[in-house]
Amino acid sequence: MTVKTIAVTVNNVERHVTVKADTTLLDVMRDELGLTGVRAGCRRGGCGSCSVMIDGALSFSCLTPAMRADGRTVETIEGVAASPSDLHPIQRAFIKHGSSQCGFCSSGMVMSAKALLDRTPKPTRDDVVEAISGNTCRCTGYASIVDAILEAADELSA
Amino acid sequence: MYRKKHVEFPENTPQSFHAVGEPVTRVGIEGNVTGGLKLTEDYAFNGLTHLTMVRSPHHHAKIVSMDLSGAEATPGFIRALTAKDVPNNIITPMQLIGIGPKDERIIAQDVVRYKGEGLAAIIAETPEAAAEAASKVKVEYEELPAVFDVEEALKDDAPIITLHGKNYFPYEDHHCRRIRFGDVEQGFAEADVIVEQRYDTGPVEHVPMEVTGTICEPTADGRFNVYTNTQGLFFILALSSYVCDIPPHKLRFLGGVTGGGFGGKVDGVTEYLAILGAHLTGRPVKYFYSRQEEMQISSTRAGWRFYIKDGVKNDGRIVARKLVGYANCGAYNRLVNYGVTKGAAHVPGPYTIPNVYADMHCVYTNRQPASAMRGFGVTMMDFAIESQMDIIAEKIGVDPWRLRLINAYKDGDMKAHRKEAEGTALIEVIQETAAAIGYDLPEDLKALKSYA
Amino acid sequence: MAKHFGRGMAAISYPTGMNLGGDPTGALVYATSSGEFKVTLSSVDLGQGLRTVARQIAAETLGVPLETVNIQTGDTDTGPHCHGSFASRGTHRMGNAVIAAAKEARDVMLSIAADMLEVDAEDLETDGEGRIHVAGAPDKSVSVTDVCLNGHFGIGKTISGRGMYLKEFNTPDPETGAMDPDDGHAHACCVAEIEVDDETGIVDVKKFYSTYEVGRAINPALVDQQIIGGAWMGMSYALFETTSPYNPTPDHAPADFTEYLMPHAAEVPEMENIVIERPNPTGPYGVKGVGEMVSNAQSPAIANAIYDAIGVRITSLPITPEKILDALDAKA
Numbered sequence: 001m002t003v004k005t006i007a008v009t010v011n012n013v014e015r016h017v018t019v020k021a022d023t024t025l026l027d028v029m030r031d032e033l034g035l036t037g038v039r040a041g042c043r044r045g046g047c048g049s050c051s052v053m054i055d056g057a058l059s060f061s062c063l064t065p066a067m068r069a070d071g072r073t074v075e076t077i078e079g080v081a082a083s084p085s086d087l088h089p090i091q092r093a094f095i096k097h098g099s100s101q102c103g104f105c106s107s108g109m110v111m112s113a114k115a116l117l118d119r120t121p122k123p124t125r126d127d128v129v130e131a132i133s134g135n136t137c138r139c140t141g142y143a144s145i146v147d148a149i150l151e152a153a154d155e156l157s158a
Numbered sequence: 159m160y161r162k163k164h165v166e167f168p169e170n171t172p173q174s175f176h177a178v179g180e181p182v183t184r185v186g187i188e189g190n191v192t193g194g195l196k197l198t199e200d201y202a203f204n205g206l207t208h209l210t211m212v213r214s215p216h217h218h219a220k221i222v223s224m225d226l227s228g229a230e231a232t233p234g235f236i237r238a239l240t241a242k243d244v245p246n247n248i249i250t251p252m253q254l255i256g257i258g259p260k261d262e263r264i265i266a267q268d269v270v271r272y273k274g275e276g277l278a279a280i281i282a283e284t285p286e287a288a289a290e291a292a293s294k295v296k297v298e299y300e301e302l303p304a305v306f307d308v309e310e311a312l313k314d315d316a317p318i319i320t321l322h323g324k325n326y327f328p329y330e331d332h333h334c335r336r337i338r339f340g341d342v343e344q345g346f347a348e349a350d351v352i353v354e355q356r357y358d359t360g361p362v363e364h365v366p367m368e369v370t371g372t373i374c375e376p377t378a379d380g381r382f383n384v385y386t387n388t389q390g391l392f393f394i395l396a397l398s399s400y401v402c403d404i405p406p407h408k409l410r411f412l413g414g415v416t417g418g419g420f421g422g423k424v425d426g427v428t429e430y431l432a433i434l435g436a437h438l439t440g441r442p443v444k445y446f447y448s449r450q451e452e453m454q455i456s457s458t459r460a461g462w463r464f465y466i467k468d469g470v471k472n473d474g475r476i477v478a479r480k481l482v483g484y485a486n487c488g489a490y491n492r493l494v495n496y497g498v499t500k501g502a503a504h505v506p507g508p509y510t511i512p513n514v515y516a517d518m519h520c521v522y523t524n525r526q527p528a529s530a531m532r533g534f535g536v537t538m539m540d541f542a543i544e545s546q547m548d549i550i551a552e553k554i555g556v557d558p559w560r561l562r563l564i565n566a567y568k569d570g571d572m573k574a575h576r577k578e579a580e581g582t583a584l585i586e587v588i589q590e591t592a593a594a595i596g597y598d599l600p601e602d603l604k605a606l607k608s609y610a
Numbered sequence: 611m612a613k614h615f616g617r618g619m620a621a622i623s624y625p626t627g628m629n630l631g632g633d634p635t636g637a638l639v640y641a642t643s644s645g646e647f648k649v650t651l652s653s654v655d656l657g658q659g660l661r662t663v664a665r666q667i668a669a670e671t672l673g674v675p676l677e678t679v680n681i682q683t684g685d686t687d688t689g690p691h692c693h694g695s696f697a698s699r700g701t702h703r704m705g706n707a708v709i710a711a712a713k714e715a716r717d718v719m720l721s722i723a724a725d726m727l728e729v730d731a732e733d734l735e736t737d738g739e740g741r742i743h744v745a746g747a748p749d750k751s752v753s754v755t756d757v758c759l760n761g762h763f764g765i766g767k768t769i770s771g772r773g774m775y776l777k778e779f780n781t782p783d784p785e786t787g788a789m790d791p792d793d794g795h796a797h798a799c800c801v802a803e804i805e806v807d808d809e810t811g812i813v814d815v816k817k818f819y820s821t822y823e824v825g826r827a828i829n830p831a832l833v834d835q836q837i838i839g840g841a842w843m844g845m846s847y848a849l850f851e852t853t854s855p856y857n858p859t860p861d862h863a864p865a866d867f868t869e870y871l872m873p874h875a876a877e878v879p880e881m882e883n884i885v886i887e888r889p890n891p892t893g894p895y896g897v898k899g900v901g902e903m904v905s906n907a908q909s910p911a912i913a914n915a916i917y918d919a920i921g922v923r924i925t926s927l928p929i930t931p932e933k934i935l936d937a938l939d940a941k942a
Contacts (some may be wrong), residue, residue, distance in 0.1 A: 022286075036200035037193015039417075041367050042449035046867030049367060077193035084192070091191040095183060098835050102657025103190030104367035104417035110191055129875040136867050138365050138418050139657050140835065141842030142875035160822075160834050160883035167888040169896065176738030177669035177676050178895050181831035185661040185681060217860065255632045255779055273860060306858040330784035337787035358926035360852040363870060390694020391652045391686050414684015419656040421696055450865040458853050486858060499782060500629040503791045508623035516787070525860050526853070530696055532840075533902045536624060537847070537909070541927060544620035544910030548917065558914075562621050576788035581898075583797045583823035583888045588621050590821040590884050591799040595617075608888075 006070035010035070011079030019066040026050045026061040028069075029076060037077040037107045041136070048135030051108040051115075052076045058115035060134075077107035080114060089155045090114055093148035101139035108135045113149040121157040125150060165586050168609055186415065197368055197417050198387045199446060203375055207236055209435050209445040210288035211276035212295045213455070217304035217524040218319060219270050221277060221297060228294030229280055234287025237439050238295075239279040241267035244434065245403035248321065251426065251493055254396055259322040262490035262527075264401055264430050269302070271319055271489035272524050274455045281435050281443055304524035308463055308484035311523050319489065320522050327487070327495040327520035335502045337516035339574040342469075345478025345513030349469025353550050356465050357542035361458040361486070364531055368417025370425070370456055371446025374432035381408045382433055387416040389423045401430045402437060409433070421530035425457050425492060460485040460494050460528035462538040466546050469513075474556040476565050478513040481505050483539070485518075488525035495520045497535035503575045504536050507543040508584045509565040514574035560603060563588055569609045582608040611809040616919025620910035621799040624903030625792030626825075626890065628697040632779030635699075636690030637707035639668060639715045640770035643762040645740070645755030647672055647679045647715070652689035653704045658901050659832040660700050666828050667705045667894055671712035672719070673736025674754055690774070698899025701828065702793055705894030706775035714771025722767060723757045794890040796898040797823040800841075800907035803879075804915040808938060811931030813916060815845055815879040818908065822883065825890040825898030833900055837883050840904025845879070846872045848909035852928050 002021040007014060010033060017032045029038040029052065041049030043062045050061040053075040054068075081087045090113045093099070100106040109132060116123055116131035123131070128149045137145065159181075164170070189195040226238050241247055247267055248260045266277045278295055282288035303317040310316055311325040312333075319325060329335045346352060372386040382404070388394045391411040399406040416423065428445045435443035447456055462485050469478035483501060487494035498520040505516040531537075551558040566584040573579055585608045592599050627633070638650040649668045655661045661681040669676040683689055692704065717731070723742045724731035727750060735745050742757065744750040761769045782789035801819040806812075818841050827833040850871040855862050864870035889896025909927060917923050922937035 030200075031202075034202070035193070036196065039368070040199065041369075042866050044449060044866045044868070046449070047367065081192050084188075084194075087188070087192065091188075094191045095187050098184065098187075098831050100184075100187050100190040101659070101835060101839065102367060102416065102418040103186070103195045104197070106190045106195075107193050133874055133876070136367065136872070136874075138367050138420070138843075139839045141839040142878050143838055143881075144835070146875055159830070160837060160885045162827075162830065162885050162887075165886040165888075169889040169891065170887065175670055175895070176673075177666045178828050179826070179830070180666065180676075181829060181834075182662065182666060182676060184659050184832065185665060186655070306860060308858070329782075332784060335782070335787060336785065338785060339787075355925060358857075360857045360927050361854050362847060362851040363853050365870065365872070388694070389654050389656060389696055390692075391654065391684065391689075392691045393694045395686055409686070411686040412684060414652070414654055414689075415661075416654055416656045419654070419695065423656075424694060424696060449867075453853065453865055453870060454863045461854065461857055496629055499789075500625070500791065502782075502787050503625070503629070503789060508621060508795070508797065523858065525858065526863075532843070533624070533906050534697065535629070536902075537844075537906045538927070540620065540622050540906045541848075541909040541913065542925075544622070544907070545913050545923070545925060547620075548618065548910075548914045549923065558619060562619075566621075567623075574787070575782075575791070576786065577790050577792075581794045581825075581888055581890055582623075583886065584621055584623060584799075586886060586888075587797045587799040587821040587823050590886060591619070591801055591819055594819045594821065594882060594884060595801050 004067055006067060008069045009073040011076060023066040024062055025064040025066045025069050028066045029061060035076050035078050039104055039107050048108040048112060049105055051111040053111060053115060058112060077110055080110060090152040093152040097144045097148040099140060099144040099148040105135055105137040109145055117153055117156055123153055163590060198371060198373060198385045198413060201385055203373060203442040205441055207281050207283060207439065207441045207443050208285045208288045209279050209281050209431060209443050210292045212278040212280065212292045214270035214273060214275045214277060216270060216299055216301055217273045218302040219299040220302060221268055221270060222300050223298045224277060225296040228296060229291035232287060232291035232294055234283040235291045236281045239265065239434055241265045243438065244401065246401050249397065249401060251397060252496055261320055261322060272526050274526060279431050279435065281439055306523050306525055308486050308521040311521050319524055325522045327491050334517040334519040335499050337502050337505055337514055337574050340513030342478045342480050342513045342515035346469040349477050350472040351470045351554055353470060353553055354467045355546060355549060359462045359538040359541060361461040361528060363453055363458055364420035364422030366418035366420060366422055369447045369449060369452045370423050370428055372428040372432040373442060373444045374436040375442040376436045376440055381410060382436055384409055384411045384429060384433060386411060386413045386429050387423055388413060388429065389419040393424060394426045394429050397426045398429050398433050402433050420532045421534060422456060425529055455526060457492055457527045457529035459531035460487055464542045466542060468546065468550060470550050470554055472554055474554060474561045474564050476509060476511050479506060479511050481516045483518045485520050486523055486525060486528065487520050488523060488527040490527040491520055492527050492529035494528050497530060500535035501539050504539050506574050508567055510567045510571040559592055559599060563603050563606055613805045613807050614919040615805055616915040617801060617803050618911045618914025618918055619801045620907040622903065622907045623795040623797050624906060625795055626702050626899035627699045627777055627793040629791045630780045630789060631777035633693040633699065634774055634776040635692040635703035635707045637704065637711040637773040638690055639711040641758045643758055645678060645758040647674060649679060649681050649708060650689050651683040651704060652686055652692040653683055653700055654695040656695055660695060662832060663701050663828045664704060664708055667708045668712050671709050672716050673738055675738065675740050698902045701897050702893050702899055703775050705897055707773040709894050710773030711771040715769055718769045719757055722761050723752050726752050726760060793892045794898055796825060796900055796903050798903060798907050800911045802908065802911035802915045804912060804919060806916055806919045808920060811934035813849055815912065817880045819882045823886050823888055824900045825893050826887050826896035827885060828895060828897060836900055836904050838881060841881060841908055842878060844905040844908030848912040848927060849929055
């Protein structure tokens, strides 16, 4: 099987990882780089828990061959906060609204929210609902997640 | 946020708290939203191996032969576990509190009882090698007649599918959990109207976002670190000790923070095989369900069937209920026998009915096993009972709110399972909900209280 | 083709604790030299927030600030027995164990403080902000931190406590079913307002009104999250979910999220929730278990609302559009 060493900038740090043709970006993040906030919920593109941004575009890392990330930048949930004491407004809003219970889906939810707000600073409620439609949550009933994202949008665009 | 409303109850004495009653922030939520939350699968191990099951394509079949040679020749193959490797290959989880019979094989032995049942565990260096090796195991089956429906399974000519020789879970000397309270036939004779209806509920998955799984790491001092997302650490530790014949003091279970459970993470299956695998290979073994296995192999909430017959007076008082219930526990009952008993204590629902008769069955079929799930034994009964209330209300021409309020249980009432009711508040939640939707209840219903 | 509005109700009760008991849970509490309190458990936080309520119950009983209490759970080498997180038992069993352990630790803390202040321990009270005062003499006080320091370095005495809660196992009578299965009941009443499309058979849940009686809400935010998330799961059970589309035949079982249907954010109805409290005498600070019952009232309320809307009674779950259309055809 084809093996290749890729160069990928992950959360602003360039990394070199040797991957096979069938290695997913998800496995690189979790197993090679220890970024376990990127969650493996289904490995079939059905739950959004593994979402990352590749060159700013939201992607399911479980369906992305690692080789496709060669030469690109990847942002994961671990790169969203400036520091542990300086969380992103989306993250602060999730905490305030209690938008995370078991926590498993939160990584992907925050990434989907960030992808939305990066391109649509003043989203409608429907925009938010659509933006997280690829992310499954089993605990919250979604309402508090939508509320948090709308509040973060207000803060970011203020 | 909900609206908190003060309703007078005898226990509502004024108290002041500094920590209780406050909406303080969830412990751990910062980790949830930054990716810092560490779950079972997030710990790294040197030399980690991967376990995959060889699964039955048949609902019910004899295992005529199994040839592991193709698997053994696969690069990366380490070891296979089959039934003979499981020291105590028959259990039922509630054996811990003396409930039996034991009915479940951890690895199928001689017979497979549901589609997807595991016949062999393949341990390999990588998940891909394990999957490839598993695909090369050759199994010869002789298909047996299968049964899926609860009432079909209890017929005299149904194929017997269990090890204990009955397609029902025996409750002492009975084929069901019984409730006998008052005289139900007398109650029907006194009733003005009889209302009979059948209800069915389908099986559903727990769908924890984090799939069920275990990583077991043997330690240098001969113990086992068992990283698991189980909902019951000591519960599954005790069962693992029995299944694997490893003394409990050699098992250290590590978990406590889990990505959702909803009742689905108390089956023990991944723990038993990861521990046995680590024990027999000396390597750390990871056994996590795939999402497909979580959906199709892990236990579900049982599908249920109910036949309800109620005797009702023209004024709305329910004077008799006969309920026959069937829980479809699939091939192995796991905790369903317990849910059936829990359901038996809920036959009148939150109402006081003087004559109650119930036969609640836990029935084996050739389906994926069922087990506990949020609302165990009660959720599906509430669907049936509360649908029934509206059917009764229409039939006798009584307002559904009145029907519920005049039958509502109160402090001091005797329930059908002969426990006196206390701390009741059904009347008050109904009254408050009526007020919330702007439904002005008649004065006689507004005056009702749950306590004297 | 038309959309039909309907309204339906359901009322429920739900037992607290593992059916029939036989399920002990333990807790250990101890102070560090710096005045932090650790609560050691083996209970599991599944997202319901067990660690959060453990922290609140321990801080309340000890009389110390919430942020000085930390919860350790999930290691059977250090934590005492817990049967597990299920059956709406976690807060009830664990909470009672934590109260017992925290009371024992508090008594030791107060006895050391009493020696330091040269008063009787019975005359002391905690302010929940980190100090222990002599009742009636507010200027006579000592900090919890100093008490813990003195316990460790001054007199060599552990400030700790042990707690265990057990509801004893109860065997049902095989003939009559007589049994004592629970530690009280929580209650709920739910009204569902829906719209049924008689062309597609699709049921759109517009609004839930619910009242819950929960004993005591240790943490109203977490109770609120259970109620809202639980309502979503109840609606999902009513209208969407099945592992067995041709039940009881097991064929065509869904394999993943693209085949296993659940509602998403777009289908979430408006909700108006009320909570009332009737404290449970056996519960820690009056708790009843609410984790499971929040998903129970929706399916009958929706079924009753469908009948109200279109006059067909669906008696099997899930209530799929196919069942609605078949029932409408049969009625016509």
